[in-house]
Amino acid sequence: MNDNSKFKLGLFIIFAAAVFFAGLFILGTMDRFKEKAHISTLVSESVQGLSVGSAVKYQGVPIGNVCEIMIYPIDNVIRIDMEINISKFKVQQSGHAPVTIPLEDFNEHVAEAVKKGLCCRMELEGITGGKYIELQMEKTDAPTSYDISEFGLEYTYVPSQPSLISDLRGSVTAILAKLESIDYKGISDRTNAVLDSINERVNSPKFDETIDNVNAMVTSARKSIDNLEKLTGSDVKDKIDNISQNVSVAVNAVESLAKTVEEEIKVIDFAQINDNLRSFLTTAIRTSKTLDETLFNINNGVDAMIELILYIDSDPAALIQGKKKPKSDAPEKDGGNKR
DSSP: OOOOHHHHHHHHHHHHHHHHHHHHHHHHHHHSSSSSEEEHHHHHHEEEOOOOOEEEEEEEEEEEEEEEEEEEEEEEEEEEEEEEEEOEEEOOTTTTEEEEHHHHHHHHHHHHHTTTTTEEEEEEEEETTTEEEEEESSSOOBBBOOOOOTTTSEEEEEOOOOHHHHHHHHHHHHHHHHHHHHHHHHHHHHHHHHHHHHHHHOOOOOHHHHHHHHHHHHHHHHHHHHHHHSSOOOOOOOOHHHHHHHHHHHHHHHHHHHHHHHHHHHOOOHHEEEEEHHHHHHHHHHHHHHHHEEEEOOOHHHHHHHHHHHHHHHHHHHHHHHOOOOOOSSSOOGGOOOO
16 A cells, blocks of 8 residues: 555544544534523432432433532532423424423423422432432322522422432331330230230139030030931921911911901991981980980979879868869959948
8 A cells, every 4th residue: 555545544534533523522512502491409318329410301201401419508408400401392282283382481381380299309210329300290299398588599499309218218217216116025024914814814723614614515515416416307397387387377367357357448338327427416416305305394294293292192182172272362342242
């Protein structure tokens, strides 16, 4: 290979390398020219595994990176600023294709989403120990709230929730605290006392007597069962059949009597009975009046008879001569003896 060929080959390699690095530079800087929005959150737990450049995801979809992590030691709070690529967020318009949310409207959409439950949570990224920020809608647990006016946030604030590790740590701590509050010695003493009481009762003569009584009861029950089994099935069946027949006869008699009574009631003419009853009462009233008059006349006749008997008793001759006329009190007129 001559010098001219070597020169051309070297020139080609240099040109290819320049194009390659230029492409890498352009690809690396293209992301910087995209419209970015910023949001912030505050946490009070360890951010071990989270660093600047860590991914920010919305329900698993990468939407940006962590751009700043700051510490507020007085309040024991860590501030995390995130850079969001708004080209990932679209708005559906009626009759048109989805369009990217404008940068000036993005913060309003975020604030509205926060009211509906949008919050941040740190999650583990695989088994490497790294972490990322997950944005998601939570409707159950209340997010951690701070007085954001004390921190002078220049970006839209999104509240945070404790991470899964923090929740587990808190749960384990609460469980350990409850375990420490348990009086194991007291439980052990009470258990030993109960076992001693049971052992004392088991070894007492009354327990043996109770066992004997139970055995005797079981033996008696077995004998009763044996005696019951000795009864022939036919005898028991005949008695049951006789009882069933007697019950059937009684039921039929009651049904027949009920039908008879029902028929008699249907035949009875209650209107006619009512008229007859009224006629009877009217006749009875008239008869009562006639009887009263008869009794009055009889009473007058008895009074006259008593008077006659008393008169005859005082003047027996009256029975022949008749009753004398009563004397007149006026003086008799004598027309021939005038003087």
